[in-house]
Amino acid sequence: MNDLISWIIIGLLLIVGLVFSLIIISFFGTWLKAYLARAPVSFATLLAMRLRGVPVGLIVDARVTAVKANIPLDTDQLEAHYLADGNVVQTVQSLIAASKASIELSWDRACAIDLATRGTSKSVLEAVRTSINPKIIDCKIEGRDTIDGVAKDGIQVKVRARVTVRSNLDRYVGSAQEETVIARVGESIVSTIGSSENYKVVLENPNKITQQVLNRGLDQGTAFEILSIDIADVDLGENRGAALRSSQASADKEVAQAQAEIRRAAAVALEQENKAKVQEMQAKLVEAEAQIPLAMAEAFQKGNLGIMDYYRMRNIQADTEMRRSIATTPAPVSSPT
Numbered sequence: 001m002n003d004l005i006s007w008i009i010i011g012l013l014l015i016v017g018l019v020f021s022l023i024i025i026s027f028f029g030t031w032l033k034a035y036l037a038r039a040p041v042s043f044a045t046l047l048a049m050r051l052r053g054v055p056v057g058l059i060v061d062a063r064v065t066a067v068k069a070n071i072p073l074d075t076d077q078l079e080a081h082y083l084a085d086g087n088v089v090q091t092v093q094s095l096i097a098a099s100k101a102s103i104e105l106s107w108d109r110a111c112a113i114d115l116a117t118r119g120t121s122k123s124v125l126e127a128v129r130t131s132i133n134p135k136i137i138d139c140k141i142e143g144r145d146t147i148d149g150v151a152k153d154g155i156q157v158k159v160r161a162r163v164t165v166r167s168n169l170d171r172y173v174g175s176a177q178e179e180t181v182i183a184r185v186g187e188s189i190v191s192t193i194g195s196s197e198n199y200k201v202v203l204e205n206p207n208k209i210t211q212q213v214l215n216r217g218l219d220q221g222t223a224f225e226i227l228s229i230d231i232a233d234v235d236l237g238e239n240r241g242a243a244l245r246s247s248q249a250s251a252d253k254e255v256a257q258a259q260a261e262i263r264r265a266a267a268v269a270l271e272q273e274n275k276a277k278v279q280e281m282q283a284k285l286v287e288a289e290a291q292i293p294l295a296m297a298e299a300f301q302k303g304n305l306g307i308m309d310y311y312r313m314r315n316i317q318a319d320t321e322m323r324r325s326i327a328t329t330p331a332p333v334s335s336p337t
Helices: 002-036 043-051 056-068 075-083 088-100 107-116 124-132 178-194 199-204 207-214 240-302 307-328
Strands: 135-138 147-150 155-167 224-239
Touching: 002 043, 002 056, 043 056, 043 075, 056 075, 056 088, 075 088, 075 107, 088 107, 088 124, 107 124, 124 155, 135 178, 147 178, 155 178, 155 199, 178 207, 178 224, 199 207, 199 224, 207 224, 224 240
Parallel strands: none
Antiparallel strands: 135 155, 147 155, 155 224
């Protein structure tokens, strides 16, 4: 019985020793690399990372890189950022770049910027590089290469502007990006051109535009600090004032034509109404004339009208008809001799 227990203990010890040997063999190269780089990582930490599904080589290499750059980072910080779906390598590289450029950047701030730029075209390393080396942005609005404004004299002025910006790492997270800077600069340039008395003022002194735009503090609430705004080119466009006046004249002409047409239609309607009234009066006249024979017959019956009176009235009517016929008959045209 004692021999059986002894054999069981020996077997367990062998199994434990085998597992321990496999762990040492599996992580020995990584452990040795970290140890020689003076960034030691224990076997227990390596095993724990493997069990949590964290790539051991990636974390150790990132820590070695940081330690070589005199940036104290432990494996827990690197592992936590990886588990948060962060880019460990770029975050470490950004810390190194900031340290070499004497820019203050903490690990937590770098992790926040990295996580904030996930899924975009930006990265924490690009943000740090832009903070070191300012970036030039061409102001292109809605696909146009120029920013178009109209001076008070109606002349269109086309400006090609470039903005030099530097990343502000302290407010990079949660702030507006390049699109907002471009939109603000474009709006300010258009407003400055619009407040100019004429296009000559803009052509003579383009720096006036940049100075007025810079004084407005357009980088507030953005992830950048505007260093300068440069006018690369100024060109003239259309005479928008003349075009607007022409359009207004055409509109006024159409309104006048419409009003004239309304008056003409009203006149035609009034003419037709008058014709209808004339026809109505003529009908009433015919109706009244039709009552004359009846009235005469009634007068004969009552003795109020004699036969001689009737003949005198007929003579007067005949004379009237003759005079009317003579008045309406055109005079004969005499032929030239």
